[in-house]
Amino acid sequence: MTLAVAVTSQYSDEPKSGGIASLIGRSILAGVMSRSYAPKQDVFYEGDPRRSVYQVESGAVCLYKCMPDGRRQIFDFAFPGDLIGLGASAVYSCGAQAIGSVQLKSIPLSRVYDMASKDPELALGLYHAISSELEATRDLLLTLGQRDATERVAAFLLTLSQRNVRAGKSPCLLTIPMTRSDIGDLLGTTIETVSRCLTRLRQQRLIDVIRGSIIQIIDIDGLKALAGQMYH
Amino acid sequence: MTLAVAVTSQYSDEPKSGGIASLIGRSILAGVMSRSYAPKQDVFYEGDPRRSVYQVESGAVCLYKCMPDGRRQIFDFAFPGDLIGLGASAVYSCGAQAIGSVQLKSIPLSRVYDMASKDPELALGLYHAISSELEATRDLLLTLGQRDATERVAAFLLTLSQRNVRAGKSPCLLTIPMTRSDIGDLLGTTIETVSRCLTRLRQQRLIDVIRGSIIQIIDIDGLKALAGQMYH
DNA sequence: CGGAGGATTGACCGGTATCAATCACCGTGG
DNA sequence: CCACGGTGATTGATACCGGTCAATCCTCCG
Numbered sequence: 001m002t003l004a005v006a007v008t009s010q011y012s013d014e015p016k017s018g019g020i021a022s023l024i025g026r027s028i029l030a031g032v033m034s035r036s037y038a039p040k041q042d043v044f045y046e047g048d049p050r051r052s053v054y055q056v057e058s059g060a061v062c063l064y065k066c067m068p069d070g071r072r073q074i075f076d077f078a079f080p081g082d083l084i085g086l087g088a089s090a091v092y093s094c095g096a097q098a099i100g101s102v103q104l105k106s107i108p109l110s111r112v113y114d115m116a117s118k119d120p121e122l123a124l125g126l127y128h129a130i131s132s133e134l135e136a137t138r139d140l141l142l143t144l145g146q147r148d149a150t151e152r153v154a155a156f157l158l159t160l161s162q163r164n165v166r167a168g169k170s171p172c173l174l175t176i177p178m179t180r181s182d183i184g185d186l187l188g189t190t191i192e193t194v195s196r197c198l199t200r201l202r203q204q205r206l207i208d209v210i211r212g213s214i215i216q217i218i219d220i221d222g223l224k225a226l227a228g229q230m231y232h
Numbered sequence: 233m234t235l236a237v238a239v240t241s242q243y244s245d246e247p248k249s250g251g252i253a254s255l256i257g258r259s260i261l262a263g264v265m266s267r268s269y270a271p272k273q274d275v276f277y278e279g280d281p282r283r284s285v286y287q288v289e290s291g292a293v294c295l296y297k298c299m300p301d302g303r304r305q306i307f308d309f310a311f312p313g314d315l316i317g318l319g320a321s322a323v324y325s326c327g328a329q330a331i332g333s334v335q336l337k338s339i340p341l342s343r344v345y346d347m348a349s350k351d352p353e354l355a356l357g358l359y360h361a362i363s364s365e366l367e368a369t370r371d372l373l374l375t376l377g378q379r380d381a382t383e384r385v386a387a388f389l390l391t392l393s394q395r396n397v398r399a400g401k402s403p404c405l406l407t408i409p410m411t412r413s414d415i416g417d418l419l420g421t422t423i424e425t426v427s428r429c430l431t432r433l434r435q436q437r438l439i440d441v442i443r444g445s446i447i448q449i450i451d452i453d454g455l456k457a458l459a460g461q462m463y464h
Numbered sequence: 465c466g467g468a469g470g471a472t473t474g475a476c477c478g479g480t481a482t483c484a485a486t487c488a489c490c491g492t493g494g
Numbered sequence: 495c496c497a498c499g500g501t502g503a504t505t506g507a508t509a510c511c512g513g514t515c516a517a518t519c520c521t522c523c524g
Contacts, residue, residue: 067374071378071460072378087363088361088367089367116352116355116356117356120350120352123348123356127355127362128320131320135319137366138307138326138369141307144373145305146305148479148480149479179501180502181502185377188376188377189480192503192504199504212504380512381511381512411469411470412471421513422513423471424471424472428472430472443521444520
């Protein structure tokens with residue numbers, strides 16, 4: 001059995017950075033104190049020198065990039081266990097901002113690379129972590145390029161559902177920590193459209209909006225069908 | 233000087249896989265025979281077991297994913313020197329198809345991983361290669377999520393321009409190997425809209441469409457301004 | 465020269481952005 | 495404990511960008 005197969009089977013089912021996160025967690029992040037961030041507080045800005053990698057302990061962080069005129073595109077939300085800040089270039093290629101109150105562990109990138117240069121398994125772990133991010137980003141790209149507004153919202157809810165499953169929680173009871181504006185900036189639409197799509201999904205008896213920030217999925221298969229499958 | 237800095241400075245300016253490509257090229261791909269692919273021929277399909285990594289010798293390849301109903305999202309075009317097929321999961325997460333006639337070198341992934349498991353520098357090189365892909369994908373995501381049709385086409389032309397520069401060619405004389413349909417599937421619009429935006433850019437004296445597949449950029453700064461900067 | 469595929473242009477329509485008003489939720493202070 | 499205020503969410507009316515359908519044009523080859 002080659003390392004390729006071993007590595008692949010180890011990480012292929014990780015939606016995001018779970019595999020490498022635990023790897024780094026075991027070898028490096030263990031014992032590191034976590035720091036608190038207030039809602040809306042920036043963890044790092046796009047263009048800052050890339051000094052640290054962070055692991056979310058609690059709360060949610062969004063990764064985004066802004067255009068000169070203020071338009072904002074969110075690339076992903078990071079939840080407990082996820083790593084943020086990995087990348088090849090010398091500066092962060094996107095900013096990171098706390099959604100609510102957040103706790104993060106941080107580790108100097110130089111130390112990560114230092115260890116990775118002596119430990120091929122760790123280096124390949126970094127490779128796999130970024131690969132997973134790339135796949136998730138491509139999925140979102142497919143969503144923005146090909147799906148209409150309702151399908152986008154459905155797809156978004158399904159990724160939240162999958163994250164719940166990964167975290168050992170119910171796939172159908174979603175707590176939404178981010179605002180409609182954040183969702184809009186992720187899906188390339190507006191607050192109003194997100195809201196309208198949610199009511200449409202509610203009217204179709206696919207979901208139930210318990211309290212704005214709490215959404216219950218009633219018909220997850222119907223939701224998957226609407227989003228265009230691909231969520232096996 | 234830590235390895236982190238060394239590695240960063242070595243790769244940070246590579247828009248895509250140039251750094252790792254040359255690294256792999258030197259160590260592995262040297263001497264490998266290249267194989268020809270006919271226009272529209274598939275290199276690999278989404279879902280195929282991930283066995284090989286390819287380097288484009290000549291021509292252009294598109295990476296894409298299709299939805300059940302036939303909608304297609306192109307993630308990127310690969311040009312000579314670019315690597316395709318890297319990734320963490322056991323199967324290809326997207327398909328690859330030749331745009332015109334194409335020549336590719338291929339190398340078994342197992343061999344790459346085999347070497348990477350003994351050579352941390354190579355492993356970190358894979359990490360950097362994927363990181364660059366991620367950054368390019370995020371840029372496209374920003375384009376699809378936030379820019380209108382004309383801005384998207386402008387941004388697309390500018391990335392082609394940058395690739396030209398990277399290949400040592402003129403930044404303002406673009407040869408477009410892909411069809412309008414391909415461009416539309418990259419930008420999340422239709423053939424007609426792409427065409428209309430090109431004529432609009434022509435009317436604004438920003439470009440000149442020499443012959444459908446040959447476009448001259450007249451005012452590259454104007455084009456950058458229209459796309460919303462970010463192309464320093 | 466003629467045919468075929470791709471590109472352009474036009475007419476029309478629908479989905480989504482925009483602008484605006486109302487509503488719901490939650491923390492604060494009376 | 496309740497009234498109040500502020501922020502975020504929902505809903506409605508309207509405009510417009512871009513998708514769709516259709517016709518014509520261009521370019522490349524046979």
